[in-house]
Amino acid sequence: MSGHSKWSTIKNKKGKADAARGKVFTKIGRELAVAVKLGGPDPASNSRLxxxxxxxxxxxMPNDNITRSIKKASGELGNINYEELTYEGYGIGGAAVIVETMTDNKNRTVGEVRHAFDKFGGSLGTNGSVSFMFDKKGVIVIDTEAGDEDTVMEAALEAGAEDFSAEDGAYEITTAPEDFSAVREALEGQGYEFLSAEIDMVPQTMTSLSEEQRKQFEKMLDMLEDNDDVQNVYHNADLPDEE
Incomplete structure (x- = not known):
């Protein structure tokens, strides 16, 4: 189903991606800052980084931007403390939603996240209210032009991947969260480049929405993803591909 596929989600965002690239880089810069603060600026000894x-x-993201973010995090940002907070709730039509944030102002963030849910027919719940419907997985997406399916699948499984699938121009590799770094680094070492590589919350089942509900739900997603404090939004709404 389209909603299960990380590649489908990436394609759905591609139209907006160029306009929002600066915002994406800002959010990744914040993740780099937190990683540096937790484990230091040396990637060799900091797996999260x-x-x-x-x-x-x-x-x-250009290498210069990455290097600059790491240097900035190890120096100037030493006095900024980002707190990682996760919110859970239901969108319109009962679709489950998880919102991961990094914030220096908890009250501001929870107010803005709650407003997005309320405005588009959803409701913010308590921690644990929907997360049981998702599995935490490492998800790596590789363009099919990187190699034939058997070769890439063999490389992924030998590296320790749990699952492998091919669909619509991309290979999707799934790992246990604790194996993600090792699998990713093994594939990087073989020269593979990624369309996406991150820890994901994968829905166990999908929720169907009417066309009108989908419009409302997508507006809520846009509002959440436009928020500077929001790092990731996961959901189990079965949204159609947008070509």
């Missing part, structure tokens, strides 16, 4: 750098490269 290595993972964020891989995400940055998959989003075409």
């Amino acid at each position: 290595r993972d964020v750098i891989a995400k940055a490269k998959a989003n075409n």
